[in-house]
Amino acid sequence: MMKKLFVICSWALLLGGCKSESGASDPDGDKPVPPPSAELLQKIEDLNAGLVSLKTLAGAVSQSEVRSLAETEDGVRLTFCDGTEVTVACNAAAEAPLIGIAVDGDAYYWTLAAEKDIPWLKDAAGAKMPVSGPVPVVGRDDKGFWTVTTDAAVTPWQIGDGSGNPVEATGDEQVELFRSVKAGNGRVEIALTDGGTLSAAQVNDLSVAGTANCYVVSAPGTYVFNARVRGNGAGEGVGFEPAIEMADGMTADWLWTDSEGLVSGVALDTTSGDIFLTVGEGRGNALVALMQDGKVVWSWHVWVTDAPQTMTYGNGTVFMDRNLGAAGTTAGGTDAYGMYYQWGRKDPFYGGEKTETSANAFLEAKNGTVVNPAYPALDWAFSKSATTTDGAAANPMTFYNDKVGTGYNWLASPNATLWGEAKTLNDPCPPGYRVPETGAWEDLISGRQYIDGVSVWDGTNYGMTYTHGGQTAWYPAQGYRNYSSGAIVGLRSSTGGSGAYWSAETSSVKSYYLFFRSKLSSSGSINNELDMNRSYGYTVRCCKE
Known part of the structure; x- marks a missing residue:
């Protein structure tokens, strides 16, 4: 009938x-x-x-x-x-x-x-x-x-x-x-x-605009992304094959999240090679991984925030309005704090709102995140050793550091091509964005000093404001994770704190970054020409490719 x-x-x-x-x-x-x-x-x-x-x-x-x-x-x-x-x-x-x-x-x-x-x-x-x-x-x-x-x-x-x-x-x-x-x-x-x-x-395809190691989600719903490609699949000599072959024993799951229930229902379609997940209410971050026999094959950062806006700086570089992993952009607010990254690694390390000592490194991460109990071998940790690119990918929650040649590195055989002027498969930014070069910040600086009316240190809110074309960008002085222990330092100290933002450029064994604070004795107040050991954990402000 x-x-x-x-x-x-x-x-x-x-x-x-x-x-x-x-x-x-x-x-x-x-x-x-x-x-x-x-x-x-x-x-x-x-x-x-x-x-x-x-x-x-x-x-x-x-x-x-x-x-x-x-x-x-x-x-x-x-x-x-x-x-x-x-x-x-x-x-x-x-x-x-x-x-x-x-x-x-x-x-x-x-x-x-x-x-x-x-x-x-x-x-x-x-x-x-x-x-x-x-x-x-x-x-x-x-x-x-x-x-x-x-x-x-x-x-x-x-x-x-x-x-x-x-x-x-x-x-x-x-x-x-x-x-x-x-x-x-x-x-x-x-x-x-x-x-x-x-x-x-409808299942929202996060990778429809291109694959990456990070995907921005701005509303609750069911999402899917292509898990057959490492990052954007580009770049030679980075230690990985771009393609991921689906194999028996592969599954998908979340590893950590900073909000209970933010990510759930993670599943792998082994036929299509897609990972499905459900994002709930709230703002925050999570790490989702492709697993084989309980071990991480590759992982992706799910960044739940309002759709980031962009701002064109004086030199034409188009930047996001927030740090990678930040839930917001409030001047002086902890919502503007993003994740920390060791140079050349794709996986985020949780920040926090307080400094840490070497003895309690990652206490903020352990108190501020929920770690999936199904994988007891994976947890926030510091390892006084260097590893390989495969080892780092398999242990995305371990902060590595060791003496390597004339510098300190998380990588036993240093590789200056892990990030670059052209986006690579190890870049941590979402589709369409990459880690900037040092020159991207050139119009914030005049001889290692702020520029009146352009870049200003905010001693009340602990950070720097950049103004151009009637728009402003807020850079929180979020400090960094120390290379020697993984502990958060330089965050809202008595001197006002400091900001440290990685660039994609490298020196012989180190990498360049943007550093600023209220006053630096010999180096001025703001500097984008400093280089530092690649095992430091600094913040990232992504720019358009």
């Missing part, structure tokens, strides 16, 4: 059974029927192509979730998680449909929706035609009327309107199937020309 009608093939034909004065008056009339125009032939082709797309869409919405939507010249392209792609052309003024589909039991069947009682479209054997089977083909007969056939072996018959009269193919018909496509609240709503709606769950 038919349960519910979903007329979704909204061909937008201008119906009603009216007869054209210049066309055929009835099937047996003897008036000459002009050949179909090129425009009409194109519309017939578009209608049949639309039916094929409709079949694909009907199957996709019942079996998969929408992964992404994109505006194209031909309409809205919907990409589903199972790989299906359908492009729909929308027309808000389209008229009522001619042919549609309806549900009978648990399956969709083609119907002649123009008929009063919605009769089923039948195949050569007289059986109802499931939408999952052959697609009806429309055309125009030699008398100038619309026809339909359900099988290559079946002679086409004329399509009748609600009164049983044949429908003339005039060339004035509209061919769009859909009125609009809208996304919101975790669903995609497809408005049809007959007033009905198709609805599909």
